[in-house]
Amino acid sequence: MTAAFTFPGQGSQAVGMGKALAEAFPAARAVFDEVDVALGEKLTAVIWEGPGETLQLTQNAQPALMAVSLAAMRVLESEAGFSVAKHAAYVAGHSLGEYSALAAAGSLSISDTARLLRTRGLAMQKAVSVGAGAMAALLGLDYETAVAVADEAAQGQVCQAANDNGGGQVVVSGDKAAVERAVEIAKSRGAKRAMLLPVSAPFHCRLMQPAADAMAEALAGVIIKPPAVPVVSNVLAAPISKPDEIRRRLIEQVTGTVRWRESVAYMAAHGVTRFFEIGSGKVLSGLVKRIVEGAAGVSVGGPNDIVSAKDALAAAQSS
The missing domain is CATH 3.40.366.10 (Malonyl-Coenzyme A Acyl Carrier Protein, domain 2)
Structure with a gap:
């Protein structure tokens, strides 16, 4: 089939x-x-x-x-x-x-x-207090690079790949400050776009x-x-x-x-x-x-x- x-x-x-x-x-x-x-x-x-x-x-x-x-x-x-x-x-x-x-x-x-x-x-x-977590879309990076960005951004907090959607679209999730760092790091790594998403909680992460x-x-x-x-x-x-x-x-x-x-x-x-x-x-x-x-x-x-x-x-x- x-x-x-x-x-x-x-x-x-x-x-x-x-x-x-x-x-x-x-x-x-x-x-x-x-x-x-x-x-x-x-x-x-x-x-x-x-x-x-x-x-x-x-x-x-x-x-x-x-x-x-x-x-x-x-x-x-x-x-x-x-x-x-x-x-x-x-x-x-x-x-x-x-x-x-x-x-x-x-x-x-x-x-x-x-x-x-x-x-x-x-x-x-x-699970997470409103405003404590965040998610961001990283566009134009492959999955492995996005994971490396999340790891670098964590700095003792939670930041991990939440969705590997394909087509160069990876979403990261975790503590708000860490996700904000990931957005800036992604831009320096060549992401076409990196932006916070309007979500109410940091889904698909350890939080x-x-x-x-x-x-x-x-x-x-x-x-x-x-x-x-x-x-x-x-x-x-x-x-x-x-x-x-x-x-x-x-x-x-x-x-x-x-x-x-x-x-x-x-x-x-x-x-x-x-x-x-x-x-x-x-x-x-x-x-x-x-x-x-x-x-x-x-x-x-x-x-x-x-x-x-x-x-x-x-x-x-x-x-």
């Missing part, structure tokens, strides 16, 4: 996402209803009506993005004949998107995933250990089944299928680097030529084209994308 299903992470959220899907397809509406029931609140009202500042809150953005991804996945299944088991070689997701990938592959229930992501969002926000502990407790209380196809783990950039390892890697992911560039490269090296980005936005589709020459990124986030996705899947199966 030459297709992989991928799922976006935080930053892809937008007020109104998924609304057209829910209005057009009962299968999508059912997902949003299930998420609302699982959380005991109308998250859909925030997703579709805003305000944007409320949707941006980590504890809302994470389950919201998952809801849109799973709604799109259910529509692809009911309207376009998509099947993770039949049509995907792998699933993968960027940060919180790994939870969406696992739900899509039947490893986690949608209700459990919504509750886990609410817990994850709250725990990540609480998130309290959140990792919270997720260890939360994940211990849910059923994880073997996924229909392997999930390419963020922290390994390699496929995993055993429930105990999935649980362990999800805990590690909170403080570990999202190895997205290597994950995409792994899937491409094992025959994947079309990457279906299922959910809000087109960030992952753009990255795929920069990571793997000749790879196709197909974004599926609204009703108008369903037919083109079906055609792309047919092409993937015949190639």
Whole structure:
């Protein structure tokens, strides 16, 4: 099989996402209803009506993005004949998107995933006092150089590579002063751009250990089944299928680097030529084209994308 299903992470959220899907397809509406029931609140009202500042809150953005991804996945299944088991070689997701990938592959229930992501969002926000941490994007440096920049900037504080997104885009995370130093060092090392990001906490670094502990407790209380196809783990950039390892890697992911560039490269090296980005936005589709020459990124986030996705899947199966 030459297709992989991928799922976006935080930053892809937008007020109104998924609304057209829910209005057009009962299968999508059912997902949003299930998420609302699982959380005991109308998250859909925030997703579709805003305000944007409320949707941006980590504890809302994470389950919201998952809801849109799973709604799109259910529509692809009911309207376009998509099947993770039949049509995907792998699933993968960027940060919180790994939870969406696992739900899509039947490893986690949608209700459990919504509750886990609410817990994850709250725990990540609480782990570090507001203003104490920061993240910055370093553009135009390879991963090894970005890691060296982070190491030099740390000076006894925390500064580490949080996201290796590919295409010369690496995000560093840690104590605010250390990340600010990394921005200046990166510029001196030839970065095209280096700038602080408007985020509420320093994700994917050691400062998130309290959140990792919270997720260890939360994940211990849910059923994880073997996924229909392997999930390419963020922290390994390699496929995993055993429930105990999935649980362990999800805990590690909170403080570990999202190895997205290597994950995409792994899937491409094992025959994947079309990457279906299922959910809000087109960030992952753009990255795929920069990571793997000749790879196709197909974004599926609204009703108008369903037919083109079906055609792309047919092409993937015949190639």
